[in-house]
Amino acid sequence: MSKYHSLRGMPDITPEEAGLFKWIEDRARETFRLFEFSEIRTPFLEETEVFVRSIGQDTDIVEKEMYAFTDRGGKNVALRPEGTASVIRAYIEHNWSANQDITKLFYIGPMFRGERPQKGRLRQFHQIGAEIIGASNYHLDAEMIFNLHSVLTNMGIVGFEIQLNSLGCDNDRVNYKKALFDFLKERESGLCENCRRRMHTNVLRVLDCKVDTCKSVISGAPRITDHLCADCEKDYASLKKLLKDSGINFSEKTTLVRGLDYYTKTIFEVVHSALGSQDAIAAGGRYDRLCEEMGGPKVGAIGYAMGLERLIMAVNKDNVPMHKPEVLIVAVDDMSRDHAFAVTNYLRKREIACDMDFSGRSVKGGMRKANREGRKWVVIIGENEIKNGKIVLKDMTSGTQDELDTDSAVKKILGEN
Numbered sequence: 001m002s003k004y005h006s007l008r009g010m011p012d013i014t015p016e017e018a019g020l021f022k023w024i025e026d027r028a029r030e031t032f033r034l035f036e037f038s039e040i041r042t043p044f045l046e047e048t049e050v051f052v053r054s055i056g057q058d059t060d061i062v063e064k065e066m067y068a069f070t071d072r073g074g075k076n077v078a079l080r081p082e083g084t085a086s087v088i089r090a091y092i093e094h095n096w097s098a099n100q101d102i103t104k105l106f107y108i109g110p111m112f113r114g115e116r117p118q119k120g121r122l123r124q125f126h127q128i129g130a131e132i133i134g135a136s137n138y139h140l141d142a143e144m145i146f147n148l149h150s151v152l153t154n155m156g157i158v159g160f161e162i163q164l165n166s167l168g169c170d171n172d173r174v175n176y177k178k179a180l181f182d183f184l185k186e187r188e189s190g191l192c193e194n195c196r197r198r199m200h201t202n203v204l205r206v207l208d209c210k211v212d213t214c215k216s217v218i219s220g221a222p223r224i225t226d227h228l229c230a231d232c233e234k235d236y237a238s239l240k241k242l243l244k245d246s247g248i249n250f251s252e253k254t255t256l257v258r259g260l261d262y263y264t265k266t267i268f269e270v271v272h273s274a275l276g277s278q279d280a281i282a283a284g285g286r287y288d289r290l291c292e293e294m295g296g297p298k299v300g301a302i303g304y305a306m307g308l309e310r311l312i313m314a315v316n317k318d319n320v321p322m323h324k325p326e327v328l329i330v331a332v333d334d335m336s337r338d339h340a341f342a343v344t345n346y347l348r349k350r351e352i353a354c355d356m357d358f359s360g361r362s363v364k365g366g367m368r369k370a371n372r373e374g375r376k377w378v379v380i381i382g383e384n385e386i387k388n389g390k391i392v393l394k395d396m397t398s399g400t401q402d403e404l405d406t407d408s409a410v411k412k413i414l415g416e417n
């Protein structure tokens with residue numbers, strides 16, 4: 001029984017899981033390189049205001065999920081619940097808009113939300129996210145969605161569904177919100193308490209409600225896509241055509257909304273049936289107002305974030321090569337141990353990953369360890385070998401062993417003879 005435990009919803013990532021994390025991150029990095037995204041690493045802790053201003057007061061994150069506290073200097077700070085706010089804060093702070101160009105950034109790292117932990121929902125979880133900042137056009141929307149599709153495909157993930165919607169421009173949303181509010185007002189008694197409140201604070205969020213009775217009310221609600229102005233309608237149609245022409249499958253989901261108030265035009269979510277009830281692996285959209293609202297220049301932007309723990313559920317683990325230890329160096333007795341240590345490090349210098357049996361076991365014990373770990377080679381070093389300038393190399397598969405000089409052994413292990 002251990003005295004201390006990691007906090008609920010904040011599990012350790014074990015060495016085995018870390019291998020999977022790294023493989024997924026590497027696949028994402030490969031794709032980001034091809035699309036010329038640069039990595040940004042923002043701090044885990046920021047002024048609370050950065051998140052409140054960007055994510056919005058009437059959201060689950062700000063209302064109840066944020067780890068916010070007052071630090072020793074009396075400053076209100078919070079552990080980042082998502083990545084976009086910090087990226088935009090950095091974009092403005094470093095004046096990256098000065099180059100008048102598009103800025104493409106990605107990030108990978110932990111996020112923190114005080115949610116009720118369940119499968120696929122943690123309090124410390126990890127996101128891989130990307131943002132394109134500096135302009136607003138449907139080609140960039142397509143670029144972002146194509147990138148997301150490519151990242152998932154490079155991880156070998158199949159069977160995901162990209163759901164697409166357009167929230168239109170500010171004007172469209174004002175009109176739509178009114179139409180939606182009027183519709184809901186007439187059916188208020190069928191809504192849950194939360195939705196009756198949200199109707200007044202952030203009516204679009206009602207579309208996102210998971211309560212069955214609300215869902216059935218919502219199914220008959222007016223659709224945002226019927227309230228788009230001519231420009232937004234045309235943009236949305238152009239995006240859909242470009243995605244189709246680019247071979248990207250998607251479905252339209254007119255009730256799709258995002259939790260944040262500043263989203264405009266294109267939004268999307270990626271779901272996967274293998275994930276059970278927490279079926280969203282990624283979500284994102286265009287947020288053309290955020291930069292200006294945070295005190296920066298008026299530039300368009302679009303981004304997405306995916307949940308690493310959920311990607312892990314969707315990845316075929318058989319595709320992920322795991323590191324298998326191959327070579328173990330075993331000393332015959334205490335006298336040979338220093339020499340064995342030198343040989344171990346010589347092999348590493350020759351790019352052979354290996355370990356020495358440091359436990360001081362007998363050769364037999366060393367062999368058992370090598371067998372248990374499925375190693376291919378054991379290097380045995382004793383007084384005799386030191387005297388002759390040789391080592392004994394045992395092939396654990398065939399059981400044969402040879403006395404060789406070190407360089408011949410290196411060649412044999414590397415398969416060079």
Ligand code: ATP
Nearest residue numbers: 113115120121122125280281282283305306307310
């Ligand atoms: P959900 O509806 O699942 O709560 P969300 O809308 O809060 O998701 P975003 O803030 O858009 O999610 O985050 C993007 C992605 O990050 C999600 O699609 C999901 O894969 C992942 N994610 C979000 N919250 C968690 C969490 N608590 N634990 C694990 N992954 C998460």
Ligand code: MG
Nearest residue numbers: 060061115259
């Ligand atoms: Mg959430």
